[in-house]
Amino acid sequence: MKDRMNELIDIINEADYNYHTLDNPTITDQEYDKYLRELFEIEEMHPEWIREDSPTQHAGGKIIEGFEKVTHKIPMMSLSDVFSEEELISFDERIKKEGITPEYMCELKIDGLSVSLLYEKGKLVRAATRGDGTVGEDITHNVKTIKVIPLKLKEEVDIEVRGEIFMNKKTLEKLNEERKAKGEPLLQNCRNAAAGSIRQLDSKVAAKRKLDNFIYHLPNPLDYSIETHSEAIDYMKRLGFKTNPNNRLVSSMKEVLEFIEEKGKIRESLPYDIDGVVIKVNNIRQQQKLGYTAKYPKWATAYKFPAKEVLTKLKDIIFTVGRTGQITPNAVLEPVIVAGSTISRATLHNEDYVKEKDLKIGDIVSIRKAGDVIPEVVERKLERRTGEEKDFEMITECPMCHTTLVKKEGQVDYFCPNTKCPARNIEGLIHFVSRDAMNIDGLGERIMEDFYNFGFIGNIADIYCLKSHEQDLIRLEGFGEKSVYNLLEAIEKSKENSLERLIFALGIPHVGVKTAKILATNFQTIDNLEKASMECLVEIPDIGDIIAKSIIAYFEDNHNKSIIDELKELGINTKTTSMKKVEKNEEFTGKTFVLTGSLEIFSREEAKEKIESLGGKTVDSVSKKTSVVIVGKNPGSKYQKAQTLNIPIWTEEEFQDKINNK
Numbered sequence: 001m002k003d004r005m006n007e008l009i010d011i012i013n014e015a016d017y018n019y020h021t022l023d024n025p026t027i028t029d030q031e032y033d034k035y036l037r038e039l040f041e042i043e044e045m046h047p048e049w050i051r052e053d054s055p056t057q058h059a060g061g062k063i064i065e066g067f068e069k070v071t072h073k074i075p076m077m078s079l080s081d082v083f084s085e086e087e088l089i090s091f092d093e094r095i096k097k098e099g100i101t102p103e104y105m106c107e108l109k110i111d112g113l114s115v116s117l118l119y120e121k122g123k124l125v126r127a128a129t130r131g132d133g134t135v136g137e138d139i140t141h142n143v144k145t146i147k148v149i150p151l152k153l154k155e156e157v158d159i160e161v162r163g164e165i166f167m168n169k170k171t172l173e174k175l176n177e178e179r180k181a182k183g184e185p186l187l188q189n190c191r192n193a194a195a196g197s198i199r200q201l202d203s204k205v206a207a208k209r210k211l212d213n214f215i216y217h218l219p220n221p222l223d224y225s226i227e228t229h230s231e232a233i234d235y236m237k238r239l240g241f242k243t244n245p246n247n248r249l250v251s252s253m254k255e256v257l258e259f260i261e262e263k264g265k266i267r268e269s270l271p272y273d274i275d276g277v278v279i280k281v282n283n284i285r286q287q288q289k290l291g292y293t294a295k296y297p298k299w300a301t302a303y304k305f306p307a308k309e310v311l312t313k314l315k316d317i318i319f320t321v322g323r324t325g326q327i328t329p330n331a332v333l334e335p336v337i338v339a340g341s342t343i344s345r346a347t348l349h350n351e352d353y354v355k356e357k358d359l360k361i362g363d364i365v366s367i368r369k370a371g372d373v374i375p376e377v378v379e380r381k382l383e384r385r386t387g388e389e390k391d392f393e394m395i396t397e398c399p400m401c402h403t404t405l406v407k408k409e410g411q412v413d414y415f416c417p418n419t420k421c422p423a424r425n426i427e428g429l430i431h432f433v434s435r436d437a438m439n440i441d442g443l444g445e446r447i448m449e450d451f452y453n454f455g456f457i458g459n460i461a462d463i464y465c466l467k468s469h470e471q472d473l474i475r476l477e478g479f480g481e482k483s484v485y486n487l488l489e490a491i492e493k494s495k496e497n498s499l500e501r502l503i504f505a506l507g508i509p510h511v512g513v514k515t516a517k518i519l520a521t522n523f524q525t526i527d528n529l530e531k532a533s534m535e536c537l538v539e540i541p542d543i544g545d546i547i548a549k550s551i552i553a554y555f556e557d558n559h560n561k562s563i564i565d566e567l568k569e570l571g572i573n574t575k576t577t578s579m580k581k582v583e584k585n586e587e588f589t590g591k592t593f594v595l596t597g598s599l600e601i602f603s604r605e606e607a608k609e610k611i612e613s614l615g616g617k618t619v620d621s622v623s624k625k626t627s628v629v630i631v632g633k634n635p636g637s638k639y640q641k642a643q644t645l646n647i648p649i650w651t652e653e654e655f656q657d658k659i660n661n662k
Contacts, residue, residue, distance in 0.1 A: 001042060002049055008039040012055040016147055052123055053152030066201070067137035070128040074219040076116060076162065077133055077295065079278065079302040083337070085257060088279070091301050092253040095281065098290060102281045105229050106248045106259040109276035109302050110214055111191045112166030113198055115143065117215070119160070122153040129198075142198050145207035150240040159224075161236055163215035167194040168271050171210050190273045212272070215241040221284050229282045248634065249282060258598050258634075260303055265620075266637040267305065276304040309368045309378060312336040316361055317348065317392055319399050321423030323431050323507050325416040327395070327405060329354055331365070331377050338367050338375060346375040350412045351394045362389035398423070425459075426452050428507050432460045436513050437505035438494045442487040450476075460505075461566035463491060499526065499576045506564075508554045510547045518542055519551075526564060526574035530555045587658045589615030594622050596639050597632030601652050610659060622647065630655045 011027075012035050018026045027035075036055065043050050050056070082088055095102050114130040127143035128136040143149055146165065153159075167190045175193070176186045187193040197209035218224070218232040226232050230249050237243045248259050260277050267274060281287050281299040290298040316332040329348040336343055346367060348354050357379060359365070364384035365377050396405055398416035400423035405414040416424065430448050433440040440463070443451075451457045454476075456469050466473070466488065473484045503526070504516035511519070522540055523529040529551070537548035554560055568574055593611050595604055595618060602610070607630065608618045622629060622641045629642035630650045642649055650658070 001046070005039065005042045005046075005049060006051075008035050008042070009051060009054050011035055012039065013053065013150070013152070016055060016150075053150075055147075055151075067139065067199070070116075070126065070131075070136050070138050072116060072128070072131075072134060072136060074160070075133045076114060076130040076136065077292065077297055078130075079300055080293075080296040081276075081302050081304050083304055083306070088256065088301070088303060089253055091279070092256075095290065095299070100281070100286050100289065102286060103228075103283065104250050104253075104256055105233075105280045105282045106250060106256055107216055107278045107280070108244055108246050108263060108270075108274045109278050109304075110164040110166050110244070111273040111275045112164040113191070113195045114162065115139070115165050115198075115213070116160060116162050117143070117149065119153055120158050122156040124149070124151050139198050141203045142200060142206040145203050146211045146213055148213050148242045153239045155239055157239070159239070160219055161215050161241060162217040162219065163213055163241070165194055165198055165211055165213050166190060166272050167197070167209065168212055169273070170271065171212075175209065213242060214244045216243065216278075227284055229280055229284065229287075232284075255598070262597075262634075262636045264305060269637060274305075276302050278302050306338065306369065309366045310336050310338055311364055311366055311381065312343075314359060314361060314363045314365050314377070314380070317354070317359075319395055321398060321400050321416055321421060321427065323424055323428035324509055325418070325421065325424050327398070327414040327416060329392075329394075331359075333365075333367065336367060338369055343367060343375045346377050348377065351414070352412045354392050360385075360389035360391055362386075422452070429457060429460060429463070431507050432505045433463065434505075436501075438497055438501055440494050441490045442483070443490075459563060461563055461570060464495070464567070464570040464572065466491060495570070495572045497573060499524075499574065502526065502567075502572065502574065503529070506554070506560075509550045511551065515542065515547060520576055524576045530561075530564070585614040587614070591616045591627035592625060593618045594620070594626050594629045594638055594642070595632070596629060597635035599630075599632040599652055601656055607655070614659070 015027050015035075039054070040056055043054065043056055082091060092102070116128045116130070116136065117124060118126040118128075124140070124144065126138060127140045127149075128138055130136055143165070144151065169190060172187060172190050172193050179186055187196070193209070194211055197206050197211055200206045215236050216233070218226065218236060221227075221229070221232045221235075224232075224235065226235055230247075233243050233247065246263065248255075250256055250259065256277075256279055263274070263277060279301055281290065287297070287299040292298060313334040314331055315334060317329050318332055320328050320330055322328060329351070331346045331348050333344050333346060348359070357377065359377065359380050363380040365380050368376055368378055394414070397403065398405060398418065398421060401416065401418050401421040403416055403418040403421065406417050407414045418424070426449055429452060430445050432438055433443040433448065443463070448457070451466075454472075456466060456472070457463055470484060470488065473479055473487075474481050498520065500513075500517040500520035503519055504511065504513050518540060519529055523532060532551070534548050534552060537543050537551060538545060564574075588611060593616055595607055599607060611618055616627075619626070622638045622645065624645060626642070626645075626647050628648045628650055629638060630652065631639050632652050639649070
């Protein structure tokens with residue numbers, strides 16, 4: 001019977017390893033349950049035979065009075081955090097300054113609880129939390145309930161490994177369903193649920209929470225003749241530990257950034273929560289050379305994904321005048337970091353928007369970046385109101401020229417009707433030189449306002465006459481001969497911009513970047529667009545009545561016509577240059593494409609432009625409507641989804657062949 005018990009322990013432990021660590025079940029659930037019941041029965045009859053590595057010991061049952069303190073022989077240091085591409089590049093540059101050409105291991109940063117596992121002769125003897133890095137708490141009784149953590153390794157080795165304990169999203173969902181049915185408070189999120197579970201004094205409670213674990217760090221790899229972090233990961237996996245398959249060894253910061261972008265896009269579809277990506281120098285000797293600060297290793301850092309929402313105070317609501325005269329209320333906020341950048345302003349769109357959200361000056365509000373780009377006030381926190389908040393009041397006069405505002409019937413926005421309002425002119429000028437428009441480097445908002453106020457620029461044509469003020473500009477504070485030279489060069493270079501940039505820069509109401517590109521493709525010159533009829537415009541896909549009327553109204557205005565004539569005389573390009581009229585190609589025309597993975601033959605922008613020039617379009621996500629998925633190196637979940645949906649998949653080479661054989 002004892003031999004049968006040992007046999008059952010080996011069978012079940014091997015099944016646990018295959019299922020939880022390798023994600024490759026080798027026996028059915030029914031077989032597993034049968035073996036486990038048989039093992040329980042033998043151990044009940046002979047409790048003196050129970051082995052420490054028996055899978056029955058994962059079930060819990062030990063109750064402790066409190067957590068004992070544990071001193072880590074090797075400190076469990078935390079990682080420095082970075083929030084932007086610039087900070088990652090600085091991290092890379094600091095390493096290269098030490099004469100190191102690094103390989104990096106990129107790993108997902110699991111949002112859980114750090115743990116140290118200590119084994120003697122292959123048997124788990126202690127599990128501990130990080131604590132303050134030097135002293136943690138003994139949580140062995142609870143860690144033993146986590147099935148994926150082996151009680152006995154595949155080799156009789158003395159070793160300490162470190163990793164992350166976490167709870168899967170579906171586990172949390174199921175637990176909360178059960179707690180709701182019992183009238184118990186719900187667990188807030190996976191991280192808190194995991195941390196709370198691991199701190200239970202009764203291990204049976206922890207066992208019911210079905211926690212998970214990834215091992216990602218061997219503190220002393222050279223003691224095992226291991227020279228790289230990637231080798232350490234492979235070694236720990238061979239011992240029986242579960243490691244995350246979503247790791248990648250890369251040789252450049254460009255590949256690091258690609259990994260971050262790729263994993264950021266699939267973040268929500270992962271079965272567990274991640275809050276960033278960890279980047280580590282792979283070579284252990286290089287790690288030793290780089291060393292540590294008082295708090296962090298110099299050879300690793302953690303890129304944190306942008307916070308989804310943060311709280312701050314709505315200090316005031318001010319009003320701005322746009323280039324069309326539209327009046328926009330704007331939130332003045334206590335500065336707060338959102339998605340890696342400091343936010344102190346956010347648009348509130350219009351009066352109705354403010355009233356619908358019931359915003360008051362002094363409210364505590366939640367902020368996020370809409371589409372990860374534009375700061376947005378999500379809601380006010382009613383429970384945080386003190387009674388000292390002030391009601392919002394819409395203004396009745398333009399804040400710049402004091403003209404009485406107008407609101408057209410059926411519209412939500414107020415407008416300043418004064419076409420000579422200074423604010424409208426300034427906003428139009430700022431728009432003209434902006435990145436998506438003429439993209440003139442050196443003409444930021446503040447400089448444009450100064451040049452307008454000094455009388456150097458009154459309309460967009462004046463931008464191209466700034467050379468006549470060269471000496472005046474050199475004498476301005478903050479300028480000098482070199483900076484003025486660079487600015488004038490940037491202005492001159494912008495004359496060569498493609499037609500779609502100019503169309504967007506003109507500021508025609510309702511004509512955005514995409515619409516400008518469509519108009520340039522179809523009309524080829526600004527003269528053709530100026531002569532376009534209503535019927536001709538609305539025949540074009542994506543150009544509706546509102547846009548068509550706006551275009552016609554713009555070119556009927558004599559002031560606008562004279563400005564365009566001036567631009568022509570000044571040498572600004574008004575014809576298509578980089579763009580060709582859309583060619584018909586049955587492989588591309590009318591089809592929708594998705595790009596995934598790292599492209600090597602083309603840049604992403606080049607690939608998109610080529611697809612569009614042949615009549616296709618690109619989108620970011622795969623769906624049943626997707627025509628083709630083009631895959632580069634290391635494709636992600638989009639590739640897998642395309643396979644599931646039986647969507648045609650082209651390699652980059654096949655994509656190139658389709659283009660060349662058109």
